Each structure stands twice: as C-alpha cells, then as structure tokens.
Amino acid sequence: MTRVLIVGAGPAGMRAAETLSNAGLVPVVVDEAARAGGQIYRRPPEGFTRPGEKLYGSEAGKAAALHRMFDALVRAGRVDYRPHSSVIGFSGNEALLLGAEGTTAIAHDLLILATGATDRLAPVPGWQQAGVYSLGAAQVALKSQGVALGRKIVLAGSGPLLTLVARQLRKAGAGLAGVLDTAPLAAQAAGGMRMAAARPLVTARGVAMRAGLGRLYRAGVTLQSIAAGADGPNAVHWRDAWGRPRTTPCDTVALGWHLQAETALADLAGVPFDWSATWEQWLPRTDDAGRAGRGIYLAGDGLRLLGADGAEIAGRLAARACLADLGHDIPAGDEASDRRRMARMRRFADGVARAFPWPAQMVAKLPDDAVICRCEGITAGELRATLPLSGPEANRVKSLGRVGMGRCQGRYCQRAGAELIAAGAGTTPEAAGRLRMQPPVRPAPIAALCRMVRED
Template structure:
C-alpha cells in the first residue's frame, strides 16, 4: 500500500487525500494552519465554533463531509500546525520532507522528516497586490488579509471600506466585509467592461458545465444589490492618503492597459481599503523538490497531475489559478494516481471531465481579469515597492539603469528588493515586472530565482541548528500506517 503525503489541506489537498484513500493508499495530510479547509473554507477554530459558518461559505457541506470522512478514517493521519519548511531529494524516495509541528513562533516544535512513496503538493497561492503610493499605510489591506480576518476571526478591517483591484475574488471580499458589519463603498475592477466581455463572452455554452461558479456568482451579485454596493470597471486605486492610517484614496479611470487617465481622479473617504490583483502560486517546495515549471511559472504537470519528478504530484492553485472547483478536480486526480489507482477508473474519468471544464474557465478568468502592464504608470519615484527592505520605485529603476546586466539575481542584490523577511512573496513579481521593463530586451535572466526559497518559511535559528538528518526507515512502507519518519 503506497504511503501518500499530501501537503496542504485546502480544497485540492482534501480532495487528493480522499481520492488517495479511495485508491487504497495510506495518507498523511499536513497543513500549517490549525484547521483544515485552506483559503476557501477558512473558518473559526473548533474551540470557537460559529453557528452561522454554513451561511458564510459556498460548498460548506462539501467541506464538512470531506473533513468528516478523512477524520474518521484510521488510514488517514491529519497533522495541523505542521509547517513543511524544507524538501530534499534523496535516492529511494521521491523526497524527504522536513516538518515542524506546533504553534508558528513557538520554540521546541516537534521535528519530523518524512519519506513517503508519493507526495501531492497542494500548497495554494498568495494573493497579489500591486504597489501604489501610500499602500504601506495602516488601513491598506490585501484582499486576502481582509478575507482571512473576516472568515477566520470575524473581524472587519474598517467601517467604511473600498475594495479594488482585479478579478472575481473582489466579490467574496466585499461579501465577507458586509457580513462582518463594514460598509463597502464600492468595488473597482481595473479591467474595462470591453476586456471583461472579450474574456468571458466567447462560446458562452461552454460555461454551462461550470454552473457551480454561476451559482456562486449569483450569490455575490445578490449581496451587492442588497447592500447597494456600486461596481465600477476600468477604475483603480492609484494612491492612498493619511498620516497614522488611511483616511482617503484617489481613484482614477485607467485605459485597457491600466495606464491611469489624467483628469479622471476622484477622492473617496475611507478608513480601510482592500486591494487584490490576483494570486501568485506558492512554489518553493515544488521547486526545491526539482519540479519543472511552465513558462508562466506554475508547476508543470502531466495528465495524472504528476510533475516531471516520478512520485511527485501537484494540484490546485500551484498548477494554475482557477478557483476551488478546478483545485478539487486536480486534487482528486493527483491523489488517485499518487496512491496507484488505475488510470481508467470511473472516479478519475469524472475528475478529468471537471478539470477540463474548469481549466477552460480559468483561461477566461485570466483573459478577462489578468494584470495589464500599464500599472507602473501610477507609481512615483518615492513609492515603496519592496516593503520589507523599503526599496522605492526610483531606487529600483536606478539600479537597473546603472548597469547593463539582465540578471534578476544581480539586480536584487544591488537594490536589496525582495531580499527581506517575506523573501519576495509580497513584492517579488512586481519587482520583476518593473525591472524587466527597464533592462535591454525587456527580459530578465534567471527569473525563477524569485520563487526559490530553500528554507520555505521563516524558522528559528534554533530549529535550524537542531535539525538532524533523517535516519534510515525502521519499517517498510507497507507495514507502517504513515510515511516513514524520524524525529
């Protein structure tokens, strides 16, 4: 029986764990969070259960059924508060997975080194926010942070909030804000109506197979109407103002490339603003394990979600941004294959059908809501791009203009951009786009370094120093209910 390790217990990881069990595998499911569900089903901890949880989440019954099934299965070991911080290649197993179990900043966390027969990476994505003047003021939130506080803590980020950026994610953010008592003064989508129509309208009959998304969308639209929230397209937040915290923002109409149009500026008084321009995949573990990436920098997978490394699979937002249904379809295919399930089984055929439908949906999403290059037009030379190292747009451009190198690594070292505590998770892609726009030929060398983090998350030096190399396994995989591990 194959030992399958699933990293990440969001929609993709949960579906992978369930499918791996169906195919007869022994499953270990890890997540750094203290609850299962990932970003989509983020909820209050079990110690503080909410009566209305079901009303706040789409697909809540799907989630609770999956969770019940996995929690009651003796062949599934679930470990929460389990941070995978490094992956090593080794002979005999596809990867050695190093885990710290315990509260994130606590000392003395339990150390595990797992040697499974197969791994499913389902580590999801970070939300991406483009910089603008004043975005480092208190009261400016990423959409994901606002969503996490609303869903995971029932905290509204402000009383009078503007939501802006690009993509359908703005709608659940606005809905969560209203559910936590905030007044949402508007939702601004930077793409113009014509771009949205061009992205969504072709071959509308193909959308019939993604009706779950249409139902979800209808729920958000109803919320908008009920709370009379204006939704404007072709408009962006181009600056935030305030001293101690944000008190107002400037919005402006933007053209199809997102270049701000002079003379269209408006001031909106707010005490918080939530900005989100899409998502960036969390690739560090997959890269460390040797997985190849696609040209648009997602984990490359084959028909059964296997990466180029035998025994390593990937599913969900790390293979492409497509939402919960695509994540679950990919997870079910990956988990099944990782546990050695036969490739022509009905269960996996259904997963493939759903995957095809939702991949087409994801392509529309990108065409309609993707980031356009004109956003750098709302930066001024003082705008902070890398918040950890306080690198401004001017300094970044200066670093590129002062040399003929096209190496991202070298430009990062000379400007310090993306080298701070977040290791470029927040600013990395924006730094790259700005630099690429300045160097000869418009293309950087060694761009993949931006996602390479051999130590995947910040850990204590004590934990690093205390690390021992894994010892040889003491039991064969077939005898052990969990991946071989040493502590």
C-alpha cells in the same frame, strides 16, 4: 508501507488524501492551519457560532461535506494529519517539517504538493502603510475570527476574489466605502463570455454578486495612491474609466489582483517552470495528471488557478497518478469523467484570466518614490537605479537591489519587480526570469532548526 506525503489540506489535498486512503494507503497530510479546509473553505475555531452559509455562501454545502469527509478519515486513522505544521524545505527524500516542538525530517516515498495560492499584489503608492492588507488577509480575518478589519473599507484590485470578499463583508455587516476594479468593462465582457460558456451557473452567481454591490463598484479604474495619517489609511485616490480624479475616504484598504500559485516548495523540490502568458506568472510544468517527475505530483491552485472545484478534481487526478505509478489499477470511468470536468474548469479559468488582467501599465508607471518591496522598503526608483549594474535579470536585481530578499521571499513583489525591469530594459517580464527560492520558505526560529528529529 509506501509513505505518501501531502502538503496542504485544502480541497486538493483533502481529495488526494481520500483517494489514497480508499486504495489502502495512509498518507501523511501536513497543513499550516489548525483545521483542514484551506483558504477557500477555511474553518473558524471550535465553538465559533457563525453558520456555514455566512462563511461560505453558496458553497456551504460543499465545504461542510469536505470537512466531514476529512474529519472522518482522521478519526478512523486512515490519514496521518499534522496541523499547525509547515514544510520549510527538502533534503533528499526528507521533508523538513516545522512545528511547535521544533523541526522534524519526514522521510517519504512520494510527494503531493497541494499548496494553494496567495494574493497577487500590485504596488500602489502608500500601500506599505499599516492598515493596508491583501484581500486574502481580509477574508482570513472574517472567516477565522468574524472580524472586519475596518469600518470604512476600500477593496481594490481585480478578479473574482474582489467581488467575493466585498459580498462576504457586506453580509457580515461591515462598512464598505468602495470596490475599485482596475479591469475595464470591455475585458470583463469578453472574458465573461468564455466563463459563461464553460460554467454558466457559476458565472451567473458572480454577476449577481457584482450587481448586489450597486454603486460601490467601479470598473476600469487606475489607482493613484493611498493616503494615510497617524491612525492609518484615510483615503484612496484614483481615476475613473474616463480619467477623472476621484477620492474615496476610508480607514482600511485591501488589495488583490486575482491569485498567484504558491510554488515555493515546488521550486525547492526541483520542479521545472514555464511562463504562462495567460496568467502572466511562472507555473510548474507537469503532465495532465499533475506528475512533475521523480515521485512528485502537484494539485490545486499551486499548479493551475482553477478554483475550489477544479482543485478537488486535481487532487483526485494527482492521487490516481500516484497510485498508477505504484502499480494500482485505476477505474477508467472515474478518470475520464474527471478529465472532462477538468477541461471545462480550464476553459473557465482562461476566461477569468482574460476578464481580469494584471495591471501592467499601472505598475510600469509607478513613481520613483513608490515602495515596491514592502519587506525591505525598496522603492521603484531604487530598483530602476540598479538596472545599469544588474542588467535585466531578476536574480541579479535581487542580489544588488534587495528586491525579494525579505521574509516573503518575493511572493508579493516579484511580479511587479519583473514589470519594472521589463519597462526599464525594453524587454518582457518573462525575459526577466524567475526568482530562485531559498529554504526555509517560511521564517523559522533558529532554536527550532537546532532541534531536528528524524522520522523514518
């Protein structure tokens, strides 16, 4: 039987698995988490008592339905589910799967990558200190363990996740000290009109969540620094939309500027990339169904940042493309309906990108002593000093200056590094190029790599 490997068990991966299963295939689904759901519908451990309404808000019904559907497929043996496992690389038609028992090489005929997204971070002086997290990390702690990471939390950055995490923390009873958004109100209004035209109800819910934050929320800010003592952060220094200096006392900071597609495995699989001026990041190149060529398909936020609903549609489209390439008949009505909905999701996402832009000027003006690469402790000044030797090319800067050589492989510093390269060389972040990924894409014990088992 044809073996289809799906990497990721979020909304895109789960819907792709369902579509393939309904066609008689038994896909292998690999996921790093203990339970399927992805980041947006992340599930707590068994026996966790917080209800879905508190974990997922207005999306609780969708989350529960997806969880039930996928769990039923696994129980019926219609999906070969591999939790607690990470694909760390590829060798020909084999995926290298890292699990608790070592590394397994899984042969596959077709590959669907539904790897989701990660936080997009902009360096702020002081962000390398303990007690400074990403918005996604704060959300994971809350959903997985019911833990707020502090008592006086400052959330800073921009994008829908900023408001969502703030609301989730407040509903859980956590102490919020401030919500600082670098996006100007004018940009939010212009992008918000596009969002409302595409998905009015979703936009209205977002506006209501924002209004519920009251005076905690500030728009159009410029982050200056994060001050810390022996016990971690104690204040965030920032300027308001009128340039006036402000200070917010805190004990925890979480940062995030919307999301970036998680594309490491797509890179290792040989998928081509294009620069997205809309999202200001490199994104995989596919057709409208997610085909990337050579039996590889992409779906969800690892392809385009369209949110949970868009990811479900993308998962079905990628699975149908897979089935069509195998010679299966695809119902035309279902395909046409999903493509119409996908077009609406893209219009909404375009509005999101315009409403919450990447803070390019704030990053370009980082002081020389600001750490840009947290893994390696490289400062903005050290990167700038590399440019006369490396030239304005990201991989040469990485080789000579070590920015992007740490355990995250540039996931959190690549975009900011490109901004500094562009500012120093008088070019653009696109011209700086894209860092090449190297296997393993996650830190892996040498002992696990030595225990390789092949699974045909």
